[in-house]
Amino acid sequence: MDWLNYHHLHYFWVVAREGSIVRACEVLHLSQPTISTQLQQLEQSLGGKLFERAGRGLKLTELGQTVFTYADEIFALGKQLLDTAKGRPTGQPLRLVVGVSDVLAKLVVYRLLQPALRMPERVCLICREGNTAELLTSLAAYELDLMLSDAPLASGSRVKAFSHLLGECGITIFGKPALKKKYATDFPRSLHGAPMLLPFSSTNTRRLLDQWFDDAEISPMIEGEFEDSALMKVFGQEGLGLFPAPSVIENELCEQYGVQVVGRIDQVRERFYAISVERKLKNPAAVEISRAARSQIFAPKAEPPK
Structure with missing residues (x-):
């Protein structure tokens, strides 16, 4: 496995930032031969030149510019790590x-x-x-x-x-106003034979509902099964059947999809x-x-x- 020498990367980063090895030596308090040797070793490990001459200074090669971009992020994250560990604000949002x-x-x-x-x-x-x-x-x-x-x-x-x-919360059955008018009376017995849109049988919600239907001896008419719960609600919005959703989002769901509460099944608990x-x-x-x-x-x- 190849390992990146972060000491070498740091020396390169300082040289690139300062624009010359001489100025980098002043910042790092190291001799010019030391930094030059470290840069050569980094270039060997990365397989290419990082700098090229530009007058009396240095200019980043295409590879050097790429490495400098990564180095900038690496040492910025390192500073944030130290600031966080020492309880100082980082100025960055919590991720x-x-x-x-x-x-x-x-x-x-x-x-x-x-x-x-x-x-x-x-x-x-x-x-x-x-x-x-x-x-x-x-x-x-x-x-x-x-x-x-x-x-x-x-x-x-x-x-x-x-x-x-x-x-945890119970399950609410929703439907368009016409469906509510037809099936809200005598709920939940009214669900027997009622058109239903349900999630896939592999979901926890469906398993809970199927068990409850069996216990209550209720057999709805399943009009559709959906892997995507949002798609199921869109079909319910169009009045193609009643559909279940967690009771905790009743208000938001009624407002967003233009449906109404037909009834609640508190015995079925979603966690x-x-x-x-x-x-x-x-x-x-x-x-x-x-x-x-x-x-x-x-x-x-x-x-x-x-």
């Missing part, structure tokens, strides 16, 4: 990379992540969507700070990670988890997401006064 399970409703994801963007400290949020296996691989490789999922980490998983329950490689969340933005989810988004509603 949070979140993996989002593709089965989660987008409005729920937004509700969960929104508190991080309201923190006093500026947060740069990076979202990556994928299936559970893909995201767990990225999490194990420390490419993600956090993963949002509708299920905890499976027992026996080869990935060492920890599941943090953010909260939402943050999965991390840390036993205890440490990233301040991740901590805020967890705090807001438990204390606000999924907090039990107060009983109305009698």
Whole structure:
């Protein structure tokens, strides 16, 4: 395996920044032969010339310009690391990379992540969507700070990670006004034979609903099954059937898709988890997401006064 000598890279970076070896010697307090030797060794390891003569100074070659760009980022990140470790402000936004399970409703994801963007400290949020296996691989490789999922980490998983329950809610059935008028009465028995749009059978929501349908001896007429929950809602928006979604986003969903609440199935509970490689969340933005989810988004509603 090839290894990059960061001492050599640092000397190159200073020379490129100062424009000559002489001025770099003054900054680094090293002799000219020492720096020249280090530059030659770096060029050998990279396989090309980094500088060319330009009068009495030096000019970066095409390779040198590329290396200088990377070096600039490397040493800027190094400074941020030191500043962060010593508790000094970095001047850069807090970075949070979140993996989002593709089965989660987008409005729920937004509700969960929104508190991080309201923190006093500026947060740069990076979202990556994928299936559970893909995201767990990225999490194990420390490419993600956090993963949002509708299920905890499976027992026996080869990935060492920890599941943090953010909260739970029931399932609401939505439909266009004409469908609500027809099926809201005598809910949930009215769902027997009703046109339904449902997520794929491989999703946790579908498994929970199928079990509830069986227990309640209800057999809806399945008009469509969808891998993408957002697409399912678009079909529901067009009045092609009733569809389920987490109760926690009732208001937003009704407003966005022009549908109404047909009824609620509180016996079916959807849970939402943050999965991390840390036993205890440490990233301040991740901590805020967890705090807001438990204390606000999924907090039990107060009983109305009698």
